[in-house]
Amino acid sequence: xxxxxxxxxxxxxxxxxxxxxxxxxxxxxxxxxxxxxxxxxxxxxxxxxxxxxxxxxxxxxxxxxxxxxxxxxxxxxxxxxxxxxxxxxxxxxxxxxxxxxxxxxxxxxxxxxxxxxxxxxxxxxxxxxxxxxxxxxxxxxxxxxxxxxxxxxxxxxxxxxxxxxxxxxxxxxxxxxxxxxxxxxxxxxxxxxxxxxxxxxxxxxxxxxxxxxxxxxxxxxxxxxxxxxxxxxxxxxxxxxxxxxxxxxxxxxxxxxxxxxxxxxxxxxxxxxxxxxxxxxxxxxxxxxxxxxxxxxxxxxxxxxxxxxxxxxxxxxxxxxxxxxxxxxxxxxxxxxxxxxxxxxxxxxxxxxxxxxxxxxxxxxxxxxxxxxxxxxxxxxxxxxxxxxxxxxxxxxxxxxxxxxxxxxxxxxxxxxxxxxxxxxxxxxxxxxxxxxxxxxxxxxxxxxxxxxxx
Amino acid sequence: xxxxxxxxxxxxxxxxxxxxxxxxxxxxxxxxxxxxxxxxxxxxxxxxxxxxxxxxxxxxxxxxxxxxxxxxxxxxxxxxxxxxxxxxxxxxxxxxxxxxxxxxxxxxxxxxxxxxxxxxxxxxxxxxxxxxxxxxxxxxxxxxxxxxxxxxxxxxxxxxxxxxxxxxxxxxxxxxxxxxxxxxxxxxxxxxxxxxxxxxxxxxxxxxxxxxxxxxxxxxxxxxxxxxxxxxxxxxxxxxxxxxxxxxxxxxxxxxxxxxxxxxxxxxxxxxxxxxxxxxxxxxxxxxxxxxxxxxxxxxxxxxxxxxxxxxxxxxxxxxxxxxxxxxxxxxxxxxxxxxxxxxxxxxxxxxxxxxxxxxxxxxxxxxxxxxxxxxxxxxxxxxxxxxxxxxxxxxxxxxxxxxxxxxxxxxxxxxxxxxxxxxxxxxxxxxxxxxxxxxxxxxxxxxxxxxxxxxxxxxxxxxxxxxxxxxxxx
Numbered sequence: 012x013x014x015x016x017x018x019x020x021x022x023x024x025x026x027x028x029x030x031x032x033x034x035x036x037x038x039x040x041x042x043x044x045x046x047x048x049x050x051x052x053x054x055x056x057x058x059x060x061x062x063x064x065x066x067x068x069x070x071x072x073x074x075x076x077x078x079x080x081x082x083x084x085x086x087x088x089x090x091x092x093x094x095x096x097x098x099x100x101x102x103x104x105x106x107x108x109x110x111x112x113x114x115x116x117x118x119x120x121x122x123x124x125x126x127x128x129x130x131x132x133x134x135x136x137x138x139x140x141x142x143x144x145x146x147x148x149x150x151x152x153x154x155x156x157x158x159x160x161x162x163x164x165x166x167x168x169x170x171x172x173x174x175x176x177x178x179x180x181x182x183x184x185x186x187x188x189x190x191x192x193x194x195x196x197x198x199x200x201x202x203x204x205x206x207x208x209x210x211x212x213x214x215x216x217x218x219x220x221x222x223x224x225x226x227x228x229x230x231x232x233x234x235x236x237x238x239x240x241x242x243x244x245x246x247x248x249x250x251x252x253x254x255x256x257x258x259x260x261x262x263x264x265x266x267x268x269x270x271x272x273x274x275x276x277x278x279x280x281x282x283x284x285x286x287x288x289x290x291x292x293x294x295x296x297x298x299x300x301x302x303x304x305x306x307x308x309x310x311x312x313x314x315x316x317x318x319x320x321x322x323x324x325x326x327x328x329x330x331x332x333x334x335x336x337x338x339x340x341x342x343x344x345x346x347x348x349x350x351x352x353x354x355x356x357x358x359x360x361x362x363x364x365x366x367x368x369x370x371x372x373x374x375x376x377x378x379x380x381x382x383x384x385x386x387x388x389x390x391x392x393x394x395x396x397x398x399x400x401x402x403x404x405x406x407x408x409x410x411x412x413x414x415x416x417x418x419x420x421x422x423x424x425x426x427x428x429x430x431x432x433x434x435x436x437x438x439x440x441x442x443x444x445x446x447x448x449x450x451x452x453x454x455x456x457x458x459x460x461x462x463x464x465x466x
Numbered sequence: 467x468x469x470x471x472x473x474x475x476x477x478x479x480x481x482x483x484x485x486x487x488x489x490x491x492x493x494x495x496x497x498x499x500x501x502x503x504x505x506x507x508x509x510x511x512x513x514x515x516x517x518x519x520x521x522x523x524x525x526x527x528x529x530x531x532x533x534x535x536x537x538x539x540x541x542x543x544x545x546x547x548x549x550x551x552x553x554x555x556x557x558x559x560x561x562x563x564x565x566x567x568x569x570x571x572x573x574x575x576x577x578x579x580x581x582x583x584x585x586x587x588x589x590x591x592x593x594x595x596x597x598x599x600x601x602x603x604x605x606x607x608x609x610x611x612x613x614x615x616x617x618x619x620x621x622x623x624x625x626x627x628x629x630x631x632x633x634x635x636x637x638x639x640x641x642x643x644x645x646x647x648x649x650x651x652x653x654x655x656x657x658x659x660x661x662x663x664x665x666x667x668x669x670x671x672x673x674x675x676x677x678x679x680x681x682x683x684x685x686x687x688x689x690x691x692x693x694x695x696x697x698x699x700x701x702x703x704x705x706x707x708x709x710x711x712x713x714x715x716x717x718x719x720x721x722x723x724x725x726x727x728x729x730x731x732x733x734x735x736x737x738x739x740x741x742x743x744x745x746x747x748x749x750x751x752x753x754x755x756x757x758x759x760x761x762x763x764x765x766x767x768x769x770x771x772x773x774x775x776x777x778x779x780x781x782x783x784x785x786x787x788x789x790x791x792x793x794x795x796x797x798x799x800x801x802x803x804x805x806x807x808x809x810x811x812x813x814x815x816x817x818x819x820x821x822x823x824x825x826x827x828x829x830x831x832x833x834x835x836x837x838x839x840x841x842x843x844x845x846x847x848x849x850x851x852x853x854x855x856x857x858x859x860x861x862x863x864x865x866x867x868x869x870x871x872x873x874x875x876x877x878x879x880x881x882x883x884x885x886x887x888x889x890x891x892x893x894x895x896x897x898x899x900x901x902x903x904x905x906x907x908x909x910x911x912x913x914x915x916x917x918x919x920x921x922x923x924x925x926x927x928x929x930x931x932x933x934x935x936x937x938x939x940x941x
Binding site for chain 2: 078082233431432
């Protein structure tokens with residue numbers, strides 16, 4: 012089954028390129044550490060999922076590129092074409108001349124309706140190329156105008172037009188110290204709208220990825236390209252093919268469906284975070300060896316202590332002992348807090364993957380009380396190594412990972428809203444104060460729900 | 467990609483405009499080696515086949531034939547415009563883009579605004595419509611003028627209302643040269659005050675600049691160039707003030723160096739919209755991010771570096787120095803000290819080989835010494851454009867919406883009041899049809915209201931940022 016990706020705005024398009032590039036490179040990586048037949052099955056599955064075939068054999072990404080101004084799309088198209096290995100479809104992009112000006116209202120209320128038909132037609136064409144559609148990735152940032160506003164509009168349309176297909180939004184959270192001054196407004200408007208029309212929100216935080224680049228990858232002068240490549244690596248480690256069942260050698264056909272089923276049991280809880288391990292520069296990789304026990308121990312601690320990466324993990328945080336009174340509401344002010352999960356998905360790739368011991372992830376103390384661990388925890392595996400890492404593990408978690416960052420964004424937006432600063436820029440295009448208040452209400456609800464998971 | 471039209475009004479406006487077009491051509495020549503007419507060039511220039519008579523000569527793609535500036539030149543005296551048309555840039559403009567008269571405005575805002583305004587309204591509209599028609603997607607008007615005189619000040623601001631009515635969707639960015647204290651035009655406070663009211667009401671964004679600051683910057687550069695420190699040499703073509711390397715050698719005139727700074731400002735402002743980069747910033751994002759309330763649209767600008775030393779390897783310390791300089795009061799294009807006033811918002815537009823980590827490192831470093839308003843503690847807007855300006859490896863333009871503009875306005879009000887109290891020279895204005903005393907009093911109250919807004923914001927400077935109670939929801 013295939014996934015169609017919609018890349019929106021500068022961020023969405025820049026990242027989209029790196030994602031397809033990472034997927035392609037990995038699937039053609041010679042160090043798969045598995046049999047030839049296995050490798051071919053992996054490649055074929057990746058191909059079916061993310062690429063379609065053209066006459067001369069160059070794979071075409073199953074993607075639709077949307078931006079309200081032409082510079083980034085032009086660059087993205089030419090970068091892909093120059094690589095010679097894969098490319099974007101010639102007619103898969105939609106572009107305008109004047110951007111959205113970092114204005115969510117402009118992206119949503121002006122560009123959305125104006126270009127609805129053209130954009131949905133493009134998506135339809137891409138969908139028709141698939142033998143069977145698994146669902147959609149929508150890659151967008153929250154801070155700007157196009158990715159955020161138009162992204163929210165397109166997601167809504169996808170819900171209406173493809174109600175049977177799944178939608179996962181890959182949302183990029185901006186740096187805390189601004190890239191865009193009105194980023195907090197744009198963020199709350201985006202999140203509140205997506206909460207109603209998307210099936211899952213997979214969040215990538217620029218601050219976290221930046222730290223990974225600095226500390227783990229040892230990059231001195233970090234560029235957005237570096238950040239996007241780490242992000243693409245994380246996504247690839249989740250969505251590259253995995254076996255469809257325990258002990259099976261056939262590749263999973265419905266990754267989105269399986270993921271949603273496992274991780275999003277309740278519509279109030281849609282925010283997913285992703286972590287992976289190990290993460291290092293290629294130079295260091297040559298000199299490192301790993302054991303599953305070591306990797307999983309770190310990954311579990313990253314989960315429960317809400318660490319963004321494998322360095323600087325707080326080993327003091329422990330799951331509460333069962334039998335003790337309930338943990339109670341999560342305090343947003345306390346530093347060392349135990350991260351309660353609703354559901355977790357661990358993806359293992361590489362040598363001896365079947366020997367990996369995952370019991371520690373099934374500990375009921377990790378989870379909220381309303382799901383049995385057997386339902387709350389799932390694992391996907393493949394023997395085929397990912398992107399030159401002999402062993403690698405990824406975690407997709409529906410937990411309290413994002414409560415603090417979300418709370419911070421809502422707090423800043425509220426503070427600004429109280430002074431009415433910049434509101435005239437939004438009301439100009441039909442987003443009124445009530446719309447802001449509705450967004451705040453919805454998000455406060457989400458924050459409160461996640462905080463109360465400990466009960 | 468969008469296009470912008472530059473409207474240069476009055477002597478000052480046209481002189482600066484001339485420097486701007488010269489620089490723009492140089493920049494595009496340096497970036498666009500193959501002489502293909504691409505979208506970046508089209509933002510400021512049309513490509514015209516000059517053999518075709520009349521209007522049909524526009525060429526939208528392919529090789530550059532003849533570049534025509536998207537500009538309208540307006541002056542009520544012929545001297546400056548004639549000089550431009552006889553100078554090295556004569557091929558860049560055509561006669562259809564000009565509006566001139568012979569008598570001048572006599573340093574009288576009322577003559578510029580009321581007399582010439584009504585006289586030339588039709589012509590102005592016609593030229594503007596023509597330039598708009600030549601654009602695929604017109605995004606912005608850049609108006610360049612001075613505040614102290616008659617034409618730039620009066621007719622320049624008359625234009626704003628016309629633009630607002632005729633092209634409501636197109637942004638109006640105004641670069642205004644404010645008179646300095648030693649201005650020799652006696653009536654400049656009247657002209658500036660009357661112009662301010664128009665700027666308050668009809669401009670989207672104003673970049674105030676004053677001559678004294680430009681002059682101080684020049685002096686500093688001269689000092690640096692002439693001090694000849696051992697081992698240092700200024701890279702050729704890197705002086706922000708020079709027209710060295712111009713298409714044809716021009717004789718350097720006294721205001722040239724100062725005008726070049728302003729021209730550089732405008733080029734850098736639009737660079738991220740024209741050229742590619744990892745974090746683009748379009749012109750509509752400027753007003754979206756930097757104008758929190760419609761009246762507070764005055765942006766203080768600073769440009770660094772002003773020159774580049776000839777070192778080939780620029781270590782990151784130099785890069786960091788560039789950021790520090792942008793916030794020092796010596797680099798602002800108006801007399802202002804942003805560090806000791808309150809920031810409402812700040813934009814950093816970087817060009818060249820600078821990455822996001824450099825940007826973030828410097829923001830973290832400088833943040834503690836800057837005061838931001840309580841509801842916008844992290845009010846930074848950033849952009850990264852890959853193409854550096856000619857002669858530099860990187861550059862930074864900082865635009866700040868900061869209460870440090872207040873002293874300029876207060877001083878203007880004081881100088882105005884000193885004259886107005888004695889009713890000095892008032893008859894020159896009142897004798898113009900359409901002018902009444904109320905024009906003056908309204909302008910004064912408009913400026914006072916603006917100053918009051920800044921005062922209220924400044925009052926919050928010393929107050930601690932309070933945590934507002936959030937919405938509480940039942941779970």
